[in-house]
Amino acid sequence: MGPYRIEARLGAGGMGQVFLGRSRSGRAVAVKVVHPELAADADFRRRFAREIALARTVSGFFTAGVVDADPEGRPPWLATAYVPGLSLEEAVAEHGPWSERDVLVLGAGLAEALESIHAVGVVHRDLKPSNVLLAADGPRVIDFGVSVAVEGARLTRTGMAVGTPGFISPEQLTGAVVGPASDVFCLGAVLAFTATGTGPFGGGSWQGLWYRTVHEEPDLAALPARLRGLVERCLDKRPEARPSATALLDELAESVTDGGTLAALYTDSRWLPAPVAHAVRTCLLY
Missing domain, CATH: 3.30.200.20 (Phosphorylase Kinase; domain 1)
Incomplete structure (x- = not known):
């Protein structure tokens, strides 16, 4: 090719x-x-x-x-x-939910990724666990910059928005203006999934997931307190009430670096849960 x-x-x-x-x-x-x-x-x-x-x-x-x-x-x-390693979806499915600190460290990397994507006027529109790859030196967000092209074609053919049930913002589903805040909503759903193994709007049919995303509050009862507060703000139904990626990055960096730098956290797979780190190192051998 x-x-x-x-x-x-x-x-x-x-x-x-x-x-x-x-x-x-x-x-x-x-x-x-x-x-x-x-x-x-x-x-x-x-x-x-x-x-x-x-x-x-x-x-x-x-x-x-x-x-x-x-x-x-x-x-x-x-x-x-090319990023050798597991997707976040695979890692949680194979090795289970992550601890609160591990989720917060992941969130800092994802917030920085969104900050850089939004800085050039791009909105991802489809941030989900399978679009997060786990490398030894930090997470990588993939497939940004193409979803809007796919969305336009799909809307023309089927009337359906691009996005993954459970990891799509209310405004994408209702046809409202989609902007950086939509990605922040998806980030909140991704973090909830990482901590619990399930999305914040449950499972079942895509119709049920879409309805709950637009009309019901997320189920965050299983999240630890500090993470729950952050995810709640990301999942606010009102785009203008959600924090920006930059604000999230500042908050997460302060909570996980202990006076150091984010770069120091993402070294030699140590930022990952032990079984996931082992799986990622194994991927590097091939």
Whole structure:
């Protein structure tokens, strides 16, 4: 695909399939190839090109940045930095919920990622556990800058917004203005999931999840007190009442660094729960 040799299939998502690719110099990348039905949509291709141009300006450490793309390719594709490791979804499913401190440390990295994404005018729109990869030196947020292109195409075809039930903001579901505060809502849901193993609006059908997201309060009874207060503010139904990513980063950094720096926390997998750290180190061997 383009200058990259495809070595393996990594998975699939709302935009298309994801492959492990390798450049001529041996650099590993994740190559995302657009679904044929999206590729055939001229409006999607225009949105995709515009959003990729924005996404390439994101330079935050806790993001898997876009390194190459061909929006006019047949099919269109983009390549991002490859992050060996588990997704947050896999880690919680395989090793269970995390302690309060571990969740807060994770939250600091994710808040910094959102801060860097929002700084260039991008809104992720689909922050969820499977879009958070766990590396030895911190979390990485993936798939930012493409969801808006997919959303436009899906709205045209089906009338449904992009997002994952249980990890989507009320304003995305009601057709209101979507901005950085929508990502903060999703971050709150991700942190609740990490601490409990389930989303804050329960399970069941997507219709039930969407209804509860818009009309009911989240179930945060199982969260420790400090984390519960933070998540409650993120999950406020009113976008203007939610903290910004920068405010969250300042609050979380103060609570977990003990006078040090965030960078010092994310070293040699020590920021992760022990079984997850072992799994991540194992991934690095392959």
